[in-house]
Amino acid sequence: MKNLQKTYEVTQKVERLFEVTVTQTDFWEAVLYISTQTEFNTLSQIACADWIEEEHFLLTYILTTDARDKNLMLKLTLGREYESMPSVMTLFPQAEVMERDLHEMYGIGFEGNETLYDFVLEQWHDLPPLRREFDTLAFVHEHFAFKGGREDNKDVKVEQKRRREEAKKQKALEAAKQEAKKQETEKQETEKPKEPNTHATDAEETQDKKPDTKEAEDGQ
Amino acid sequence: MQKGFVAYNNEQKSLEAETEGIKNSQTLIQKAMNWFSARSMFVVAYGTGCGAIEMPPVFTSRYDIERLGVVGVATPRQADIMIVSGYCSLKTLRRVIRTYEQMSEPKYVIALGSCTINGGMYWDSYNTIKKLEEYIGVDMYVAGCMPRPEALIEGFVKLQESIRNNTIQPGYVKYREDYAYYQANQEKLLGKETQPVYEEDYAGMNLS
Amino acid sequence: MFIDLLIMLVMAYGFGFLYYGLYRNISARVHGRFGPSLAQSFYDSIKLFTKDTSTDFGWMFFAGPIIMASGAILTVLFIPYFNHGERLVGLSPYGNLIVVLYFMVLGPLGNALGVGSHGNPFGAMGITRGLTRLLGLEMPFYIAVVGLMIANESADIGTIMANQAETYNIIAHPLLFIAAFISFLGFLGKSPFDVVGAPQEVYSGPAVEFGGKFLALALSQSAIFSFAKLLLMVDLFLGGADSLWDLILKTFVLFVASVFVGNVYGRFTTAQSVDFLLKVPTVIAIVGLLFV
Ligand code: SF4
Numbered sequence: 001m002k003n004l005q006k007t008y009e010v011t012q013k014v015e016r017l018f019e020v021t022v023t024q025t026d027f028w029e030a031v032l033y034i035s036t037q038t039e040f041n042t043l044s045q046i047a048c049a050d051w052i053e054e055e056h057f058l059l060t061y062i063l064t065t066d067a068r069d070k071n072l073m074l075k076l077t078l079g080r081e082y083e084s085m086p087s088v089m090t091l092f093p094q095a096e097v098m099e100r101d102l103h104e105m106y107g108i109g110f111e112g113n114e115t116l117y118d119f120v121l122e123q124w125h126d127l128p129p130l131r132r133e134f135d136t137l138a139f140v141h142e143h144f145a146f147k148g149g150r151e152d153n154k155d156v157k158v159e160q161k162r163r164r165e166e167a168k169k170q171k172a173l174e175a176a177k178q179e180a181k182k183q184e185t186e187k188q189e190t191e192k193p194k195e196p197n198t199h200a201t202d203a204e205e206t207q208d209k210k211p212d213t214k215e216a217e218d219g220q
Numbered sequence: 221m222q223k224g225f226v227a228y229n230n231e232q233k234s235l236e237a238e239t240e241g242i243k244n245s246q247t248l249i250q251k252a253m254n255w256f257s258a259r260s261m262f263v264v265a266y267g268t269g270c271g272a273i274e275m276p277p278v279f280t281s282r283y284d285i286e287r288l289g290v291v292g293v294a295t296p297r298q299a300d301i302m303i304v305s306g307y308c309s310l311k312t313l314r315r316v317i318r319t320y321e322q323m324s325e326p327k328y329v330i331a332l333g334s335c336t337i338n339g340g341m342y343w344d345s346y347n348t349i350k351k352l353e354e355y356i357g358v359d360m361y362v363a364g365c366m367p368r369p370e371a372l373i374e375g376f377v378k379l380q381e382s383i384r385n386n387t388i389q390p391g392y393v394k395y396r397e398d399y400a401y402y403q404a405n406q407e408k409l410l411g412k413e414t415q416p417v418y419e420e421d422y423a424g425m426n427l428s
Numbered sequence: 429m430f431i432d433l434l435i436m437l438v439m440a441y442g443f444g445f446l447y448y449g450l451y452r453n454i455s456a457r458v459h460g461r462f463g464p465s466l467a468q469s470f471y472d473s474i475k476l477f478t479k480d481t482s483t484d485f486g487w488m489f490f491a492g493p494i495i496m497a498s499g500a501i502l503t504v505l506f507i508p509y510f511n512h513g514e515r516l517v518g519l520s521p522y523g524n525l526i527v528v529l530y531f532m533v534l535g536p537l538g539n540a541l542g543v544g545s546h547g548n549p550f551g552a553m554g555i556t557r558g559l560t561r562l563l564g565l566e567m568p569f570y571i572a573v574v575g576l577m578i579a580n581e582s583a584d585i586g587t588i589m590a591n592q593a594e595t596y597n598i599i600a601h602p603l604l605f606i607a608a609f610i611s612f613l614g615f616l617g618k619s620p621f622d623v624v625g626a627p628q629e630v631y632s633g634p635a636v637e638f639g640g641k642f643l644a645l646a647l648s649q650s651a652i653f654s655f656a657k658l659l660l661m662v663d664l665f666l667g668g669a670d671s672l673w674d675l676i677l678k679t680f681v682l683f684v685a686s687v688f689v690g691n692v693y694g695r696f697t698t699a700q701s702v703d704f705l706l707k708v709p710t711v712i713a714i715v716g717l718l719f720v
Contacts (some may be wrong), residue, residue, distance in 0.1 A: 121347065122311040123411060129346050136346050143409060144350040147338045253478045260471040284461040286452075289468055297483060297639035300475075324482040324639045343686045 004038045004072075019073045027076050028086045031061065035091050039065045040072045043092035048102055053134040055080055057106065061088070080131075084109030105130040257300065257326055258384040261290045261376070264299035266319060269306020271333040271366045278369045290376055296322040301379075306366070307335035307348040310409065313355060314416045317406060318396075320356045327392050328359040328383070330375055337361055354405045357391020433505060436518050437652070440504045440659075443676075444651030445469040447658075447683050451618070454684075458691045469651070476644030483637055485546040492542010493638065493645045499534030500653035506531065507659045509675060511589040511668030524583040525573060528660065532615075534564055535653060539634050546637045554633020557698045563707030565614040565621075571713035572608035575584040575601060576664060579720045585660075589668035598669045603716030605665045610709040613686055614701070615657050616652070620693040621701050658682055 004010055008020045008030070022030045035041050038061040047060040061074040076086065087110040088095045099110040100119045107128040110116065118124070127134040263277050276287050279292050293299050296319045308316055331352050334340035339350035352358055356407065359382075362375040382388045395402055406414040449466040483489070506523045509516035536558055543551040576597060580588045588597075598605045614621040624633050635646055646663025658679040662669060666682075669675035696704060 120311065122314065122416070123413060125411070134346075137344055139345055139346045140350075144339070146303075146343070146350060253475075255593075256471055256475040256478065260468065260475040262472075281460045284456070284463075285454065286464045287462050289464055289471060291472075295636050297637055298632070298635070298643055300479075322482065324480045326479065 001039065001069075004040075007033065013073070016070045017073065018070065019075060019102065020077045022087075024076055024078060027074075030087055031074060031091065034063060034072070040070070041066065043088065043095055043098075044071070046095065046098040046102060048106055048108070048130075050080070050106065050130065050132045053078070057108065059108075078108065082107050082109065084111050086110070087112035089113055104128060107131065130179070140180065245250055254384055254386055258380040259289050261288075261301050261380070262293045263301045263303060264293060264296045264302045264319065264323070265292055265305065266316060267305050268308050268312045269272065269333065269335055271305035271335075274332075274366055274369055274372060275303065275305060278372050283369045283373060285373060285376065288373075288376060288380070296320075297324065299323050300326065300332060301328050303330045303332055303372075304336055304352060305332040305335075307340065307342050307345075308352065309347045310349070311416075313406075314410060314414060317356060318415055325392050325396075326390060328379060329356060329391055330360045330362065330372075330379065331358045331370060332362050332367060334363055334365045334376075337363060340365055349409070353391075355402060355409075357393075357395035357402075359388060359391045403416045432516055433518060436505060436509060436516055437501065437510070439516075440655040441648060441653045443679070444648075444653075444655040445473065447655065447679075448651055450683070451687050451690075454687050455691055469647075472480060473644050473647050473651075476647065477641055479640035481642060483546070483639060483642075485637070486645075486690045488545040488638075489542050490642070492538055492540075492545070493642045493649070495538025495541060496535045497645050497649040497652075499531055499538055500649040502534070502654065503528060503531040504652055504659070505658040507656055507663060508586055508589070509659065509669065511586070511663075511670065517586070520585055524586055525577065525588070526583055527575065528585070528692035529570065532657075533562065533566070535649065543634045543637075548637050550632075550636045551634050554624050554636070558634065560698055561614060561621060561623060561701055561705075564702035565611045567611075567706060568607040568709035568713045569611040569615075571710065571717060572604040572611075573664070575604045575713070575717045575720045578717075585663050589663050592667035597665045601665075601716060601720065603712050603719065607709040607713035607716060608661065608665065609685075610712075611705060612657060612661055612691055614705060616654055616686055616690075618686065618690040620690070620696045622690075622695055655679070 004020070007021075011019045013019050020030070020168055035043075042064050042074055043061060043181075044064045045060075045062040047062065048058075049058045056077040056079055061078055063072045065075060066189070085101055085108060089099070089110075089112060096115055097115060097119075099113050102108050102114045103110060103113075104119045104121055105123070105128055121129070126139065129136070129139075153162055265272070265279075267275065277283050279290075290301075296302070300323070302316075302320060302323065304316060321329070329352075331337065335342055335348065336352040336358075339345075339348070342348045343350065349355065360375050360379045362371050364371055367375075383390075403414070442469060446466065446469075448469045449464070452468065453463040453466065505518040506520055506528050508520040534573050536555075540555045540559060543555045576588060577603065579597075580591050582588065582591075592600075617624060635643060638646055661682055662675070662678045666678045669678060
């Protein structure tokens with residue numbers, strides 16, 4: 001860890017997760033240094049995110065220690081136009097499958113990896129399907145036909161959003177009501193002398209309210 | 221009989237309606253053959269999707285489908301029935317077709333789960349097929365996501381009934397007679413190589 | 429004569445499948461299931477005879493099941509059903525125990541021929557296992573049978589049966605019986621010696637490419653063959669049968685004993701079964717041979 005902090009700028013994300021950002025040219029040097037000189041000597045995953053708006057991929061090599069108690073994210077950005085990376089297979093043999101997967105799903109090349117042929121998709125001639133310019137729906141409608149009976153299906157995400165917003169509104173209303181009631185009871189309390197069973201009545205009231213709110217939500 | 225479990229809906233009706241006239245034109249031997257093939261079914265269970273998890277209870281002690289004469293076998297050569305349990309990815313479809321073509325006639329297919337009927341919850345996935353019946357002949361749909369073992373058993377019972385009474389035109393007959401249609405569909409989706417090519421993958425390591 | 433032969437074959441077919449159905453039923457009860465109907469095996473075999481065959485690997489492939497079936501049929505025809513030497517004795521006057529032992533290995537060899545021609549690796553694996561197991565099976569069985577031949581000074585099954593009129597061989601030569609019974613379990617091909625066609629390991633082994641009619645032939649021959657082995661055991665050790673009921677009772681008792689053994693023990697691996705067969709029953713048989 002100290003070695004690492006001397007050479008690279010390390011930010012701590014959460015308690016056991018650290019992050020180092022490098023550039024594409026420094027990558028090989030960095031991964032060589034980290035895997036040999038520091039405790040993070042095993043590769044557990046290579047993640048990739050497609051930032052189409054900023055025109056780059058964000059590759060994250062997740063390295064871990066022998067004891068599996070700390071993780072290091074080694075981040076770098078990579079151009080989207082079918083660029084290639086040096087393969088880390090010589091350091092971590094398990095990278096073979098991960099790189100093959102990335103090659104197939106995003107079209108990233110890995111120099112030094114000999115196995116970049118068909119993996120999960122067999123004889124796939126289209127765009128790599130996880131690139132965001134690949135239009136899944138258009139592909140589906142081009143290659144498959146549906147039977148009747150799907151006309152009434154709704155776009156799930158839009159519907160979810162709508163429901164969530166309505167639930168929020170409902171909650172706000174409920175909260176306002178409760179506020180009003182509370183103020184009323186407070187008024188009563190100030191007028192009346194204190195009674196031991198006021199808490200109980202409060203609880204009963206809230207219990208009564210709960211099923212009501214549920215019904216209201218279901219009704220939408 | 222309660223129609224709740226099996227998708228006794230338009231698809232199934234359209235499968236059955238085509239051939240109501242066949243029943244009467246049968247000889248006694250054909251009837252006996254039908255009876256025997258309904259009474260004894262060897263199943264090759266192709267676990268393509270999540271529906272595969274419902275098949276072990278059907279074949280073991282809990283639901284014990286051996287009562288009905290349904291037995292699992294290990295190879296498609298010996299099988300009469302293939303269960304396609306759930307979504308097929310394009311890669312799986314090649315194997316399904318190959319398995320189907322290895323079975324000897326008379327052979328039947330049970331399609332398990334909504335995914336095989338119309339895409340199910342994977343309707344917008346680029347990698348799973350939507351209608352199984354476009355690629356191989358299907359005899360019985362069991363709808364549900366995923367169907368309970370009881371539903372699968374009822375599917376078997378219905379299939380046995382329809383084989384015994386000869387109320388459906390079997391899928392394999394359609395597949396044989398209409399092979400051009402099925403082949404066109406397969407080739408449209410999978411390209412010319414509708415069968416998996418194992419040698420190429422392993423011998424030619426430098427395909428990239 | 430020919431009517432006799434026909435009756436013998438039909439009886440072997442019927443009883444073989446009936447016992448196979450019983451086997452399935454009993455194991456189902458052991459698993460806590462209901463199990464199929466008793467006639468299920470008949471349905472299976474008749475259905476398979478009406479099916480198409482979609483495989484073709486040359487004539488050798490087709491010859492395999494036929495040689496197998498003829499091995500089983502010849503075996504059953506050379507074993508007398510009853511011990512008076514009048515009805516249902518088949519061809520046994522023309523051949524003796526040695527011929528029967530010879531025909532008993534014809535089946536697996538024919539099977540190997542057929543399987544060798546289709547080149548499916550699982551089939552080859554299955555047949556290798558089968559032949560390896562056969563190596564272990566034959567040793568104790570042959571020693572036991574040789575012991576009987578020495579004791580009776582004859583290789584004729586009829587004579588051996590007739591000599592048991594007072595005491596059965598199972599009492600006179602118990603050690604020989606135990607050795608023969610263990611290898612008989614192996615010949616039946618049920619667990620613990622079912623390495624050949626284990627569906628989870630070699631995908632039904634030698635039968636992997638057989639479909640339709642040839643599978644039906646293979647199934648029928650195995651039914652006939654298991655009944656032939658039951659008969660042989662009854663003839664050699666239980667004094668043969670006087671009447672039909674006697675026959676049914678004796679074969680049934682032997683059969684049930686083998687079913688229970690099969691349901692209690694798990695499957696041996698190939699090496700284990702050969703090891704076991706060459707050690708335990710062989711030693712028992714040799715010790716038994718000393719007492720003859
Ligand atoms: S129908 Fe449902 S359970 Fe079956 S494969 Fe599709 S998603 Fe899975």
